[in-house]
């Protein structure tokens with residue numbers, strides 16, 4: 001575990017005006033009986049590598065679904081890149097194409113080749129006829145090949161997805177999201193079933209793409225240690241509430257609510273809390 005330096009006055013800025021996600025007192029429900037999320041306040045700066053951590057059923061996936069407009073709040077407000085999610089709003093529908101969302105099950109079409117799965121990310125850019133015929137222009141095919149190389153799948157373009165390993169399938173899902181030319185990448189537990197080495201390979205790939213493309217990456221994890229390794233910001237969700245939010249910069253970790261902390265204290269707090 002990293003040795004953490006304690007600071008009384010964090011030197012990095014906690015205030016930024018460029019907020020790509022803003023949630024204000026958000027409550028949401030799948031039914032009329034209970035809330036999956038309660039009173040969430042959250043704001044994410046553009047370009048952040050943001051992690052959402054919490055136990056099973058705490059509301060992490062629900063939070064991601066709010067960030068891509070798949071769910072809307074029962075109460076409170078959300079702005080995604082300064083737009084209120086609304087499927088009837090043309091501006092929002094257009095913006096949705098720039099949100100790359102990788103669900104827990106990856107959402108790949110298993111019986112078609114890698115390249116065809118990746119090209120799905122370019123569908124919104126096709127005209128109606130191209131879209132109906134699934135006829136991709138040459139420059140989109142070249143772009144797909146460039147991304148295939150970026151994610152380390154060169155040589156596997158024509159392989160059907162069901163024939164790939166778990167790590168390779170995740171690379172395809174990332175490539176398809178990148179093919180959208182996203183400004184926001186949302187990934188739901190993309191590495192949770194992978195071994196330590198493959199998980200880090202996938203996380204490095206996303207961190208690299210995030211820097212190259214100035215993406216805002218928002219990732220759900222079970223593993224707090226992994227979140228602290230990669231994210232600049234980590235929110236901990238418990239039973240539908242945000243119970244902790246920390247900023248990570250190099251060796252310095254700051255708890256926004258209580259002041260300074262180090263990794264071990266945070267891990268302890270997280271573990272104690274998750275045992276309750």
Ligand SMILES: Nc1ncnc2c1ncn2[C@@H]1O[C@H](COP(=O)(O)OP(=O)(O)OP(=O)(O)O)[C@@H](O)[C@H]1O
Pocket residue numbers: 030031036054055056057058059060061062063
């Ligand atoms: N489609 C659904 N219909 C009804 N309730 C749901 C639905 N999806 C999730 N929930 C409930 O909402 C709450 C939050 O679920 P969510 O999937 O966001 O949790 P999670 O933290 O992502 O869990 P996991 O780590 O197991 O994926 C849970 O109580 C869950 O049972």
